[in-house]
Amino acid sequence: MLSIKNLHASIEDKEILKGINLEVKAGEVHAIMGPNGAGKSTLASIVAGNENYEVSQGTIELEGEDISELAPEERAHKGVFLSFQYPVEIPGVSVTNFMRTAINESRKAKGLADMPANEMLKLIREKSELLEIDRKFLSRSLNQGFSGGEKKRNEIFQMAMLEPKLAILDETDSGLDIDALRIVANGVNKLKSKDNAVVVITHYQRLLEYIVPDFVHVLMDGKIVKSGGKELALELEEKGYDWIKAELV
């Protein structure tokens, strides 16, 4: 699904990613953990195509195709989804209408006609039931006055509707209350399948009590310094990141 090899990237001449290697197969859930400033969000942004960073070395492949030169929209159309840490408010545009536009944009890019209205309604109904999202929520203005939990619900709804091949969820944790954590975890658990993959980025182990990852990677100072199973997350919770640093010297 996703194959990252020797990825180096910088911003304003400061090297942030220093040789990332990551292989994510279909059907897998990977967690990326690490201290603040390690480069986790940078990695997520670069995979999604953020053009503010300069990739100086390495490759990013999605299903065997090098996507590193593609624009963010093109990557999205190929099935890469990145959660938004800072969602924009769009007054007067409902959650449903925003989604309808996004889906039709993506179809247009593939040379398909707009999704027929009845099909769209069916899809919205199916996904909102799966995620236990109520009707009233769907008609609210996008992100306007949304609580933290509602923003997460909207994000997970978008993910459910778009059915990405690769979902990257960058969870800052700050402001993620237990409700929001459950919404994200519930969404990921319900949407995961043998055909898609999820990368969850998190600072704390807490989220991983609800989403059980197949693999956990520790990102420190721009490199993945340790990988393991879900027990690695527990170990990190218990011992912090310092013991890994000590192991490395």
Ligand SMILES: Nc1ncnc2c1ncn2[C@@H]1O[C@H](COP(=O)(O)OP(=O)(O)O)[C@@H](O)[C@H]1O
């Ligand atoms: N736009 C930017 N301009 C300058 N420095 C940045 C920018 N984005 C990230 N950085 C720096 O890159 C490093 C990694 O940041 P980030 O990827 O956000 O870390 P994490 O998500 O692991 O906390 C930090 O030192 C941060 O200050």
Ligand SMILES: [Mg+2]
């Ligand atoms: Mg971050």
